[in-house]
Amino acid sequence: MEGDRRTCLIEGVVTAPHHLLVTPAAPVDPSDAVVSSVVRHLLEVMRSMPGCRGLTAPQLGVGWRLMCLDVSGHPSTRSCSGELVIANPEVVEAADWDVAREGCLSVPGLAAEVARATQITVQGVRPGTGEPMTFHADAFEARCVQHQIDHLDGLLFLDRVAGTRAVHAVRKGGQAA
Numbered sequence: 001m002e003g004d005r006r007t008c009l010i011e012g013v014v015t016a017p018h019h020l021l022v023t024p025a026a027p028v029d030p031s032d033a034v035v036s037s038v039v040r041h042l043l044e045v046m047r048s049m050p051g052c053r054g055l056t057a058p059q060l061g062v063g064w065r066l067m068c069l070d071v072s073g074h075p076s077t078r079s080c081s082g083e084l085v086i087a088n089p090e091v092v093e094a095a096d097w098d099v100a101r102e103g104c105l106s107v108p109g110l111a112a113e114v115a116r117a118t119q120i121t122v123q124g125v126r127p128g129t130g131e132p133m134t135f136h137a138d139a140f141e142a143r144c145v146q147h148q149i150d151h152l153d154g155l156l157f158l159d160r161v162a163g164t165r166a167v168h169a170v171r172k173g174g175q176a177a
């Protein structure tokens with residue numbers, strides 16, 4: 001998609017094809033005041049969209065390594081850290097893969113079976129204070145974190161699909177991250 005600079009906006013979220021969705025995002029300075037304003041925007045959009053369990057800065061048109069998530073109430077959730085915002089996150093341990101269906105706000109109308117680790121340890125920093133953070137996630141929360149970090153690495157869930165048979169059309173209003 002290099003060179004495709006079209007901006008496809010659905011209620012503020014960029015959708016494929018958009019260059020930020022295929023471009024690795026840049027590390028951020030968590031104490032930068034501009035980072036705080038992007039974090040506020042991320043949370044506003046995530047909270048405003050039914051079914052949205054996570055969101056990243058590139059999906060809002062900002063190529064920075066910032067993500068938020070909140071898997072509270074999802075039926076496949078076991079670990080639940082509530083509403084989390086992480087700058088410069090990385091998975092440092094991963095184990096026990098399984099396959100489940102995913103969707104994405106930036107890929108409307110499609111879902112696919114994607115293999116992800118069900119046990120992960122994540123390190124990053126808190127926006128604002130820059131305080132280092134490490135947390136463990138499992139089940140759906142682990143899947144959601146990996147989906148968001150893929151966005152920060154310029155990957156979509158479709159890049160993780162083994163073949164077109166694993167891709168499905170979904171009705172509007174389906175689950176999305």
Ligand SMILES: [Zn+2]
Pocket residue numbers: 103104105106147151177
């Ligand atoms: Zn997504």
